[in-house]
Amino acid sequence: MRTKLSTLLFLTMAAPALAATTPLDFGKHNANEPINVSADAFLADIKGKTGTYSGNVIVTQGKMRLRADKVRVNVIDNKPDKIEATGHVVFDSASGTAQGDTGVYAIAPRTITLNGHVVLAKDKNVMRGTVLVVNLITGAATLQSKGENGGRVQGLFTPPPLKPTESRPQPTTNP
Numbered sequence: 001m002r003t004k005l006s007t008l009l010f011l012t013m014a015a016p017a018l019a020a021t022t023p024l025d026f027g028k029h030n031a032n033e034p035i036n037v038s039a040d041a042f043l044a045d046i047k048g049k050t051g052t053y054s055g056n057v058i059v060t061q062g063k064m065r066l067r068a069d070k071v072r073v074n075v076i077d078n079k080p081d082k083i084e085a086t087g088h089v090v091f092d093s094a095s096g097t098a099q100g101d102t103g104v105y106a107i108a109p110r111t112i113t114l115n116g117h118v119v120l121a122k123d124k125n126v127m128r129g130t131v132l133v134v135n136l137i138t139g140a141a142t143l144q145s146k147g148e149n150g151g152r153v154q155g156l157f158t159p160p161p162l163k164p165t166e167s168r169p170q171p172t173t174n175p
Helices: 002-020
Strands: 036-038 041-045 050-061 064-076 079-093 096-106 111-122 125-135 141-144 154-156
Touching: 050 079, 064 096, 079 111
Parallel strands: none
Antiparallel strands: 036 050, 041 050, 050 064, 064 079, 079 096, 096 111, 111 125, 125 141, 125 154
């Protein structure tokens, strides 16, 4: 019980600091903007209602960009329903980058999911896991690690250097 309480207290105190260093900022994305796709080649499957882009694929929506070796767009009622990316998937936002083995942009719920070896990076800050889910409407992101690294998400955060004018805390001594 004491361990759970101390863990909860630590997370409560650390949450603002971790939130300030979160590698990706999705809060200001307009998920209603047009989605643009460019690639070296395109193959349409009219019966399967899919279009597959291959070779240096770039998908953009506003300031966000997804790059991959191959992207398949699934269509329902003549509208894109799901965009599935495979091979060297890299997702860029205004403030960082996320990489994964595969990625899915579910259009209706406005979520992006990266799977596999997921790495989030901003400057020297890095987080690792196996599943990243981002809600583009709320900006909320969840990173999980299933089966790798003992099932634990890993993070490395580099604090900014102290400015010369900032004083360092002096050690206290007990009389």
